[in-house]
Amino acid sequence: MKHWLAAAAIALSSACTRTPPPLTDSALAAMDWPQIEAAARGRTVTFVMWTGDPAINAYIANFLAPRLARQHDIRLRVVPGQADIANQVIAERDAGRSASSLDLLWINGETFFKLRQLQALHGPFTERLPNNRYVRWSDPTIARDFQQPVEGYEMPWGNVQLLLIADRERVSPLPDTPAALADWIHAHPGRFSFDSGFTGLSFLKSLMHAFAESPEALAGPFDEAAYLRLRDRVFDWLRAVRADLWRQGRNFPRDVAQLHQLFAAGEIDFTMSFNDGEVDNKIALGQFPASAEGYALSTGMLRNSHYLGIPAKSRERAAAMVVINELLSPEAQFEKLKPAVWGDGTVLDVERLPAPWPARFAEAAARSRVPSRAALAAIARPEPAPELMIRLEQDFRHAFVEN
Amino acid sequence: MPSSKTERLLLSLFALATGGVVLLALAVAAAGSVGLIGGVDTAFTCAHWRAILSAPTLWLSLAYSAAIAVLSLLPSVALALLIVLAAGARLRRAPLDALLVLPLAFPGVVAALVAVQVLGGAGWLSRFAHAAGLVAGPEQFPALVHDRLGIGVVITHSLMVTPFFVLLIARLSILERLDDLAALGRSLGATSAQALWSIRVPVLLRGLSPVAAVYGAALLASFEVPLLIGAQHPAMIAVEIDRHLRPLDLATRGQGYAMACVYLLLLSTAWWWLSRRTAKF
Numbered sequence A: 001m002k003h004w005l006a007a008a009a010i011a012l013s014s015a016c017t018r019t020p021p022p023l024t025d026s027a028l029a030a031m032d033w034p035q036i037e038a039a040a041r042g043r044t045v046t047f048v049m050w051t052g053d054p055a056i057n058a059y060i061a062n063f064l065a066p067r068l069a070r071q072h073d074i075r076l077r078v079v080p081g082q083a084d085i086a087n088q089v090i091a092e093r094d095a096g097r098s099a100s101s102l103d104l105l106w107i108n109g110e111t112f113f114k115l116r117q118l119q120a121l122h123g124p125f126t127e128r129l130p131n132n133r134y135v136r137w138s139d140p141t142i143a144r145d146f147q148q149p150v151e152g153y154e155m156p157w158g159n160v161q162l163l164l165i166a167d168r169e170r171v172s173p174l175p176d177t178p179a180a181l182a183d184w185i186h187a188h189p190g191r192f193s194f195d196s197g198f199t200g201l202s203f204l205k206s207l208m209h210a211f212a213e214s215p216e217a218l219a220g221p222f223d224e225a226a227y228l229r230l231r232d233r234v235f236d237w238l239r240a241v242r243a244d245l246w247r248q249g250r251n252f253p254r255d256v257a258q259l260h261q262l263f264a265a266g267e268i269d270f271t272m273s274f275n276d277g278e279v280d281n282k283i284a285l286g287q288f289p290a291s292a293e294g295y296a297l298s299t300g301m302l303r304n305s306h307y308l309g310i311p312a313k314s315r316e317r318a319a320a321m322v323v324i325n326e327l328l329s330p331e332a333q334f335e336k337l338k339p340a341v342w343g344d345g346t347v348l349d350v351e352r353l354p355a356p357w358p359a360r361f362a363e364a365a366a367r368s369r370v371p372s373r374a375a376l377a378a379i380a381r382p383e384p385a386p387e388l389m390i391r392l393e394q395d396f397r398h399a400f401v402e403n
Numbered sequence B: 001m002p003s004s005k006t007e008r009l010l011l012s013l014f015a016l017a018t019g020g021v022v023l024l025a026l027a028v029a030a031a032g033s034v035g036l037i038g039g040v041d042t043a044f045t046c047a048h049w050r051a052i053l054s055a056p057t058l059w060l061s062l063a064y065s066a067a068i069a070v071l072s073l074l075p076s077v078a079l080a081l082l083i084v085l086a087a088g089a090r091l092r093r094a095p096l097d098a099l100l101v102l103p104l105a106f107p108g109v110v111a112a113l114v115a116v117q118v119l120g121g122a123g124w125l126s127r128f129a130h131a132a133g134l135v136a137g138p139e140q141f142p143a144l145v146h147d148r149l150g151i152g153v154v155i156t157h158s159l160m161v162t163p164f165f166v167l168l169i170a171r172l173s174i175l176e177r178l179d180d181l182a183a184l185g186r187s188l189g190a191t192s193a194q195a196l197w198s199i200r201v202p203v204l205l206r207g208l209s210p211v212a213a214v215y216g217a218a219l220l221a222s223f224e225v226p227l228l229i230g231a232q233h234p235a236m237i238a239v240e241i242d243r244h245l246r247p248l249d250l251a252t253r254g255q256g257y258a259m260a261c262v263y264l265l266l267l268s269t270a271w272w273w274l275s276r277r278t279a280k281f
Helices: A002-009 A025-030 A033-040 A054-072 A082-094 A109-117 A130-134 A178-187 A198-210 A224-244 A256-264 A278-284 A317-327 A330-337 A357-364 A373-377 A386-401 B004-033 B047-054 B057-092 B096-105 B108-119 B124-131 B151-175 B178-187 B192-220 B224-229 B237-245 B254-280
Strands: A044-049 A075-080 A104-107 A155-161 A163-167 A270-273 A292-295 A301-309
Touching: A033 A317, A044 A054, A044 A082, A044 A317, A054 A075, A054 A317, A054 A330, A082 A104, A082 A109, A104 A109, A104 A317, A109 A301, A109 A386, A155 A373, A163 A278, A178 A224, A198 A224, A198 A256, A198 A270, A198 A301, A198 A386, A224 A386, A256 A270, A278 A292, A301 A373, A317 A330, A330 A357, B004 B254, B047 B057, B047 B254, B057 B096, B057 B151, B057 B192, B057 B237, B057 B254, B096 B151, B108 B124, B108 B151, B108 B224, B151 B178, B151 B192, B151 B224, B178 B192, B192 B254, B224 B237, B237 B254
Parallel strands: A044 A075, A044 A104
Antiparallel strands: A104 A301, A155 A301, A163 A270, A163 A292
């Protein structure tokens, strides 16, 4: 009965699914890389990604897709819905489908956590990709996703840090501690806010780090006592500034896109981004004022990675692996590092790349409106366990959005 | 003339495409609400129902949605009546006829984005107010979008709905031959005010009621406009259901299905009650 209901519910979305001959796990495991590349030729890979940024969409459409077609005879089909990946996987599972309509997933922490709960990811596969040898696995913000070991079930794609972005024509000096930020907010009522979505909650998690006794306070599995202690400190800070936030802290932008919109319109003087390259990118695109500048609180800001995963039931696992390997190539990583293209931090250990890549990466990484990645790395804080995000979202909503 | 067999087939297809879809949606929502589909684990549970029935969120959202729907609908109908009664046949002449149709072509997303540009803290109205020396900055301009009172949502809905009712009322006036009826009333001794309130308005309202009820239901379930320019709390019911169906914690997803069940059942009951009343009338 439940299979029938779910099948009916997703009938529309699955109506156009192709049915290529399935490649069994054992057959895929027995293949070497050239055989995987051969099996990938002529295939179409359905890539579920966040399509909310025209710059990222352009990178995929204008750089990646033609490259895949030219070099591997793979057709890339992009579908939006990154936030709905887990829901779609559940719908397919409930429908009893033997094959997924998705082949490649843009995921990170919370989605990885959900998909691992659902045992919906193919893997381990990362070590089979030739470009895996260049990945900076020694970086804990790459090797662990929201404190969860990656264990070969997702491949890092980009590495980024949370930044505050201020309009320097209106904000000087930059308040770089929670106390200084509170003073600025009191002195400029209605000109600061944060969203209640992923980025805003990441800002609150950075404040938890700022109020923690040590950078390791939130490391490891979810710790209820540590969470409650640090949550209360952050909420005390928020209550103290609430009346002087945008809309008196009674309403918050729903997501970072709304926050950016308020900033670009001049309604507030701060926004934030979980991509430290976004400031230069948005200025280049004319979406942020030239006076925008990104910076980190000296008490530390979160750094994390976004990843690529393959659904366990994808019929195109071989082709998806080839696409991921291509996305890890120095050429693809270099292209998306350029501020004018995307400004997304690389996950490669550039020093291990053959010449002339190290020099080229160093040159492309230069930014004008944000500190260097090396400077930011010194105050980077790791993501806490995913359960903390779930609790923080519920508690913040109850304490501030609904009250 | 279609045969009775063809007629039955067409009616069955229509029933399947309307009632069938609703019943299917209800069945899916019911299964999800008790944990049979849609969660991490699939085991029967009443926890989702207990959670949504005991918390104020669902009831607040339903009441808020009803209030926004009524507040959007009533002024729109009243304004449309006023426009038709005041403008009369001039509405059928260019460029008014084209201008009236224009807002109907705007999807909700576009209307919401325009509302931000006009009503937002840094929008046109705010800039005019600043230029006129009424406010010192965006933070002093009253909250007309993303506001808990739903002012921006009501204004945007009304601007989208009013042209539709203007067209409908203008058409009804012709079909019901209101000018002739009013003239007849006056020839029998009615004053202009009596012709208006005892002839024109009652006839129009009787013709409008079923359409207004359907439009009210559509406004009750409005999604794009409140999502883009409404407050997060309280939220209209479609936005609230959507939020509950995309939780960070997958274990609570059944609450979204339970909310959808309650909403579908309430709407179906209201529809059944209204159809009975209309039939009696």
